[in-house]
Amino acid sequence: MAASLAPERRALVPSGVSGMSRAERLCVATGVFLCLSGLVHLVVFLVDGGPWYGPVSWRKPVTFGLSFGLTLIAVTWVTSYLRIGARRRAALLVVFAADCVVEVAGITLQAWRRVPSHLNTETPFDTAVAMTLAVGGGVLVVVLSAFAAAAFRRRPGGPPGMVLALRSGFAILMVALLSGAAMIARGVVLSRTGHQQAAYDSTASLKPLHGVSLHAVLVLPALVLLLARTSWSEVARQRVLYAAVGAYAAAVLVAGIRVGLTW
Known part of the structure; x- marks a missing residue:
């Protein structure tokens, strides 16, 4: 009963950081870290130069860091309105956060190595990174699809x-x-x-x-x-x-x- 009422309470009264669960605080902190990583690599691009577009550029750690960070923070917030069990939501969020870190880390690593991150099978190591990113993409689809299903299965809470x-x-x-x-x-x-x-x-x-x-x-x-x-x-x-x-x-x-x- 408590889990089903949580979305209504949180929709009407902002809880603030102190009212967040441990999983939520972890996800928000991780999202902020990923955004900062993107901004740091924007500075690296401005200092180091090089192409902005293409499979090998500083654009990828910048855009992926910011995009994954914002998405993680957004998903952590909006899923608080869903009528989904607290433990299930926490587990999905933690998996999502870990996957976001893996994706950004793999892309950032390859940017520093000056090789493409996705679709790169030139060496066994590059293949391993590319496969990890592909599998991570599959995990993203599964987790976000679970949240999407919850949004349509039961009416979310929140303001009009x-x-x-x-x-x-x-x-x-x-x-x-x-x-x-x-x-x-x-x-x-x-x-x-x-x-x-x-x-x-x-x-x-x-x-x-x-x-x-x-x-x-x-x-x-x-x-x-x-x-x-x-x-x-x-x-x-x-x-x-x-x-x-x-x-x-x-x-x-x-x-x-x-x-x-x-x-």
């Missing part, structure tokens, strides 16, 4: 509009996961058939779709909380939220059409 924001955010997040899996799958096929450079180039068309759809699960729930602090009527807040969801969906659709035209 949070149900739509969470379900829309997780649905769009699934697009990000599928596009990421498609990038890896296509690249692996090309790599194993002897087209290594084509494997690296093949991910370019899917990156905008992947990037656009990745953070809806943070943006839309955050918008709900911002709207809840305004003096606008519920109807006005609802219209703004509907417009935001529609705009996000349209952006994902446009990115998807671009993929279809270049795939």
Whole structure:
């Protein structure tokens, strides 16, 4: 009973750091660390220079550090509104946090070694790193799909509009996961058939779709909380939220059409 009531309490009264569970504090701290890692590597890029794009660049530890850090913090926050058992949620969050660290660490390591991180099978070590990142991607899909299923299985808690924001955010997040899996799958096929450079180039068309759809699960729930602090009527807040969801969906659709035209 206590676990089922937790989302309602947390939706109405911000708990702050002191009210977080141990798993939540661990995940938020890890997310902050990953974001700092991304910012540090941005400084490294500014000092060291080199290309921003391409399979070997400082862009990858920057963008992956920031993206994984923000996503981990966002997922830790938004899943507090889900009606899911406390132990199950904590276990999923810890696995997700560990996987985020492994992904960013592998990408960062290869950036410092000045070799590609994904789809790189040039040496046994590079192959091991690439396979670890691929398996880690599979773990991400499983964990986030479990949270998405929980969002649709039982009505989440939170202020008015949070149900739509969470379900829309997780649905769009699934697009990000599928596009990421498609990038890896296509690249692996090309790599194993002897087209290594084509494997690296093949991910370019899917990156905008992947990037656009990745953070809806943070943006839309955050918008709900911002709207809840305004003096606008519920109807006005609802219209703004509907417009935001529609705009996000349209952006994902446009990115998807671009993929279809270049795939």
